[in-house]
Amino acid sequence: MTREEQIIRQWVLSGRPVPPPNELKQRVVKAYGTAYALRTLIETGTYMGTMIWATKDHFGKIISVELGQQLYEQAKAAFSPYPHISLVHGDSGKDDIIRFHRK
Numbered sequence: 445m446t447r448e449e450q451i452i453r454q455w456v457l458s459g460r461p462v463p464p465p466n467e468l469k470q471r472v473v474k475a476y477g478t479a480y481a482l483r484t485l486i487e488t489g490t491y492m493g494t495m496i497w498a499t500k501d502h503f504g505k506i507i508s509v510e511l512g513q514q515l516y517e518q519a520k521a522a523f524s525p526y527p528h529i530s531l532v533h534g535d536s537g538k539d540d541i542i543r544f545h546r547k
């Protein structure tokens with residue numbers, strides 16, 4: 445059993461408390477990507493880039509929007525080697541940010 449499977453199993457055995465673990469959220473995102481042949485993942489709230497690290501080999505393009513300046517700069521530096529990953533600094537509630545980066 446992988447570490448991911450252990451964490452999800454422990455969460456199930458604990459009565460599925462909210463919120464679910466990151467490992468489950470990442471598994472669901474990857475499964476939807478595969479099931480619907482999705483090529484692009486758009487994430488609101490980059491934080492430490494955990495979702496991006498987990499899904500970077502599953503999507504042809506990833507756009508992640510982060511409100512916090514420092515968090516954005518950290519992620520921008522961390523993912524600079526990956527041309528298919530775009531970090532956006534701003535409020536994801538403002539749809540012009542996403543539209544601009546989808547071109």
Ligand SMILES: C[S@@+](CC[C@H](N)C(=O)[O-])C[C@H]1O[C@@H](n2cnc3c(N)ncnc32)[C@H](O)[C@@H]1O
Nearest residue numbers: 489490491494495509510511512534535536537
């Ligand atoms: C729970 S964390 C995100 C975790 C991340 N998606 C992951 O899977 O590891 C929430 C993040 O959303 C950012 N945030 C909150 N409101 C936002 C907004 N309106 N636009 C963009 N980012 C926002 C916060 O600064 C924080 O870094």
